[in-house]
Amino acid sequence: MASDPLFGWDLTFKTVEKDVKRKSDIIVAFIHWNLIKRGFRNIGIGDERKLSGNEERTELLPTGWNDKENYTMRYIFEDKLYILHGLNTDGNLIVNLMRSEDLAVSNIATNIEETVQETSGSIDKMLPNHKDLMHNIKRDLINSITDSLTSSAQTQTMERDNSRINNNRDNPVRIPPQPRPQAGPENSNLWGAVPPGARFDPFGPPGFAPRPGRRQPPPDSDHLPPPGFNDNMFL
Template sequence: MADPLFGWDLTFKTVEKDVKRKADVIVAFIHWNLTKRGFRSIGIGDERTLSGDEERSELLPTGWNDKDNYALRYVFENKLFILHALSTDGNLIINLMRSEDLAVSNIALKIDDTVKEQKGSIDKMIPSHKELIYQVKRDLIDTVTEKSTVTAETQTSRPESSNRRPEDPLRVPGRPGIVSDPPGLCSLFWLPTASPPHIPSLGRSDLDPFAPSGSGGMLYNPFEPRRDIENPGLGIPGGLPRGAVPPGARFDPFGPPGGPMPGARRPAPPDADHLPPPGFNDNMFM
């Protein structure tokens, strides 16, 4: 397993003679974390432009700790990052800014609690170095370097499949005012506007929940206009007595809808749905 502290001793040896205060140790430690993840130093300052010919290095630049506050420039994946560290009231506030969109991450550390010694081994200088490595990676580096996890659907056309199913004659554009489903999905609302010559339109309205009343179908609708609502006793000799069916109550007649009233000669309206198909004979009376 790789040593998580690999490279720290070499980094600190290069700046050990320049360390003046405890905050320098923290900045050197953060610099080491940045270089481990591919950042390269290109000098000091807060200039937010790249010329392209900057010299990139894994070492801290000359004069990195000459001032009380720190401003270091880095390049990562051809993008400019600026590290600021501000010492105030015993705290060190560190910001890492991505210059192209000014995205900023930051952490704040108590200097005396973080750094115990200015020289020596990492265990003596920064006893909590393991926790600090994790905090720098999570809160300072990953926040401004991780690529967005939002995936956008690519708008590329799919090639036509060679084994595409034949076109269904019932799959035609949807009814006006109804949002059609995407191609390839079946929808009960995609109903034919006109039946092909070889397909009769019997039962079409049964599949259409928005079909107008009286449009035909194989299911009996007790509320269609052909039903004699005013004569609920149709089919019973003499009919039902007045008041037997409360107003507005649903009541299915005992006889076929549209049938003649007792003593009337009105013929029943044609209704082919209840008739057997031509040539049908089930021999049920043999």
Template sequence: MAADPLYGWDLTYKTVEKDIKKKSDVLVTFIHWNLTKRGFRTIGIGDERTLTGDEDKSELLPTGWNDNENYTLRYVLDGKLYILHGLNTDGNLIINLMRSEDLQVSNIALKTDDTVKEMSGPISKMIPDHKDLMFNIKRDLVDTITSKPTTSTETQTTRVESNNRMPPDDPLRVPRPQPNVQPDTHPWDMPPSPLRVGRSDLDPFAPGGGGMLFNPFGPDRRMPDDPGMGIPGGLPRGSVPPGARFDPFGPPGVGPRPGRRPPPPDADHLPPPGFNDNMFM
């Protein structure tokens, strides 16, 4: 048979019934009972934040616990000091539970008249919503301050997968050599390109052709031989020898001639006069 969740309440209330003066006393008694169920033991009243280790621990409310308008009770759990403050204000009872060693605080707020209907009798008449109140005390007042945050397995797994994930492809990243793989090309070879512009200037051991001067008539273009491309009106045939490296010229933004493809971009990369950065070998 399952244990009665209200076991011990009647006994706790009977020990303080003659001291009950107001509805907030009933609430503090109910909260005290919930704390003792979870291992808290009271060591007196006041807000002294030091422990000597010689304090008498008890499940009973200490003498004078409700002598004042507000409440201040001291508890011990697992060798740590907790101080419970109860403040009556505008018909509400605000409860704070503070852990003394690091001043961590949990709290709940209750409307006194709405929560406590009677000051004596069975719990179902005194606090009709006692089940919801027990849940809120456990979740918001006790567990918040006594439970240690733990990292879930899902979070740990996500972190490991994140650390092992390969970085995204970067077109500027230099590929790293793979172990036990013999490259079949020269390490300085550039990625294959239909134009291979600039390869000869970057690799002194590369075959001829394809320097910084763009050749629109090279075999890689696969375009009809048209030495007239480059300026409006074209050039006379024979002006450009076959296979010569040729830099097209002409005003920018000139559209294609009728029936022809758009002209190539002006790849004028020659340095200015007098400039020498030793880029040519």
């Protein structure tokens, strides 16, 4: 049997029913319940953007949540602070949810008279289109901001992994240098750079002894013979 998507709403509404003053209160209470279902916890009213670490987290709407025409409440989700703003303007309720850490904002807007028919009774009487409202709250107000947090974390993780891979690639201590191939029968193509039939004298340092079987090169032909030298003296 599928779980009831409205499970917990009746209990939430019973705790604030006596405090309801106007139709927009019903919408804010319904938004609060959706946040609680998702894992948010309320830590009071106001728009203070810093946490002291001693805040009491609760599933209940805080005292004074609807004392003013507009709404401002603080929530914690996954140890991050969120501030809910509800603004009554021209018959509409505009609700923003801001993440204090990076000022990311999500929002929804709804016409109050069209959305709320009654301020008491069953949810079908109060919010005839509650299914659509719940869908919009989940998609536009909650998921759009919490999913951006997940995407950002995944991106940062991928960037750290890529950076670690690049650092390892450039680190000669972690990646040993590859040995150079040695000349041999199996690597005869190492000297493919020499044309066939051409004589190739390997380079070597000054004074490097010739290889066995190689004839000692004659002295430079530009050198003059020493005085008195007669190359016919032994004829």
